[in-house]
Amino acid sequence: MTMKDSTSYFLPDFSSLAIAAKVLFMAEVIAVIFTIASSDSFAPADLRRFAFLSAYTLIVALVSLGLLRIVNRGLRQLSAIVGSLVVIALMLVAVVAVTEGLINGLYALGVIATRSPAWQLTMLVHSVLIGTVVMLLGLRYLFVSHKAQIDAKLEQEARIQALQSRIRPHFLFNSMNSIASLTRSDPARAEAALQDLADLFRVLLADARKLVPISAEQEISRQYLEIEKLRLGDRLQVQWTVSNVPRNALIPTLTLQPLLENAIYHGIEPRFGGGTVKIELWGDQSDTLNVLISNPIPEVRKHAHGRGNKIAMDNIRQRLASHFQDAASLQTFEEGDQYHVKIKMPIVRNQGDRFLAESSR
Structure with missing residues (x-):
């Protein structure tokens, strides 16, 4: 088994500034611990001892980082055991x-009288033993930390995949009934609806971790709305407004469809006369993609369905956070007789830089 597999590779990137900072910090911690352990009165001599230990541990850390950076890429080709042994050996x-350099330096400065003082071997043995223990604990920490990160990532991906795959059963049943009613009266339209339904389920079963072009997300949303129009007819009106959005901008798959499903289920269905679902997408100068979906508020609210709405919102919040962390947000608010859901997320571009034509229909 090689370290090429990112899920099994637990050694850090030793060329990273973040890892370098952690190693240097740990070196200082070790110097502090040894100074406190060997001191009774914290006299000026102890401060000199701390300065000496601090310089020594920092130099060891810097030399170790330099050696590890040289072989950093090669470590990824080794097994976990061999890679760990190489790291320990180099350190x-x-x-x-x-x-040895320190002893030679002290001799050159006249601090010690000989290049091979009596305590040289003892110092080497103690340094090697202490270094080995510290490195074993450090590698153990890296392994446990890596395993925790992998487990958390796998759990998050499984949860996101399950949430994405969720679709209200009533939508499937209603869609199939609507299509069945068209098979004799309008076979062509029934065939188109079946194709739209197949495309929608293909997306529902796809990898939820991927980002997709916004044009593809618009198309799957359009197909979903066409299916719902079979059932609701003129009670469902749709208005799209798109402005200054890169055609190749990427967003999490199935960001719009669940929001449109909520807008119809909670805003259009309960109203006798139906209403209009408005979808607005625009990019701004801060390279942010804005999405605003609006639907009318029904005269009599379906309080029993509030939980389903909350689950869908939490689903999208989790998926946005998994892709963009704190750079994305989702908020809901009411304004007059309209209910709004607004999403902000960074514009992630694919190759090319064409823009969606401004449209409003």
């Missing part, structure tokens, strides 16, 4: 080299 080389 021990750094410990020995810095220790």
